[in-house]
Amino acid sequence: MSEEHSQDVVYKIFRLLRENVIKILTVLREEESIRWKELQEKTGISTATFNRSLAALQEVHFITKEKGYYRLTWAGRLLIDGFLLLGWRMADKPEDIEDVIAERVLAKDIVMVVLMIIFVSLRLRxxxxxxxxxxxxxxxxxxxxxLVQDFEDEGYLRRENGLLVATDKFARLTPEEFFSLGRP
Incomplete structure (x- = not known):
């Protein structure tokens, strides 16, 4: 796989999430297994957008369809569980952590997720x-x-003295709004 294609896939996945499909993932997390009609009704997404979103989520292996029922894959579950761990839908703001410690904790969390994916890959392959x-x-x-540059361009982030700083505009975003950014 070429470097540009690989990066485009990751970028495509992130942009996909920014197009409001978080609603689909959230409903699937809550329902475990659900038929198309019920899922569409619970999300309230228009049919055309809903179908495109389902196809895209299946393409990146976040959901699967078996015997007429949609379910999260392990990757989709990992993604939505990550959002829950970040505090979205549970609290408006996680506890304040000293800045130096926050970056260390974030780095460790990223490494843990990468290790888990590596071990799953080893188990499968x-x-x-x-x-x-x-x-x-x-x-x-x-x-x-x-992606950071995209958010800076849209006024959600800025750089100050070597720090990436969330603007008030960013802080007010709900998860649904966050993943709806950049929609046509």
Whole structure:
């Protein structure tokens, strides 16, 4: 897979999430298994948008359809559980943590998620080329910069003295609004 294609896939997944499909993932997290009609009614998303969103979620393996029922995959569950762990839908603002500690905790959380995905991959595939994985992770880091730049351009983030700072506009976003950014 080329570097540009790989980065486009990650960017596409993030942009997909920004297009309000968080509602679908949330309903699937709550319902476990649900038919199309019920899922569409619970999300309130228009039929055309709903169908495109379902297809995109299946393409990136966040959901699956078995015997007429939609379900979260392990990746979809990991994603939505991550949102819950971040405090969305449970509290408006997580407890304040000293700045230095916050970055360390975030880095450890990221490493834990990556390790979990590596172990799942090893379990499924039986092997992993660690050197190639490390090289690809280094290449994918540019996606972070690209997405941060998008948020800066839209006025949700700014840079100050080496820090990335959330603006008031960003702080007021609900999860649904956050993932609806950039919709046409």
């Amino acid at each position: 039986g092997r992993l080329d660690i050197k190639t994985l490390e090289e690809e992770i280094d290449r994918e880091r540019s996606v972070i910069a690209r």
